[in-house]
Amino acid sequence: MVAQETTVxxxxxxxxxxxREVKAELKKVSWPTKQELISNTGVVFVAVLVIAGLIWAIDAVFAQILHLIIK
Incomplete structure (x- = not known):
């Protein structure tokens, strides 16, 4: 069987x-207002800080447990 080479x-x-189609689709997008954008950015920032704090706390607990096991 011979593979045929296709070129686009x-x-x-x-x-x-x-x-043209990309431009038409972008016109259909529901863009947020400036206030919505600021509000949503704040929510994301707070969520990232909370998750980072949780990961840090869990890491600190596991580090202490590991330190007790190794010691």
Whole structure:
């Protein structure tokens, strides 16, 4: 069985069509307001801090347990 080699032809008209469709899709996006963006950014920042604190606490506990086992 012989594998056939296929090449994809990319013409400028295909690129134009692609970017036209991307632009059309971006117009359909429901963009957040500035206030929503600030609020959501704050929520993400707080969530990251909480998760980082939890990971730090769990790591500290396991480090102490390991220190007791090794000692």
């Amino acid at each position: 032809q990319t013409s400028p008209s295909r690129w134009k069509k692609f970017f």
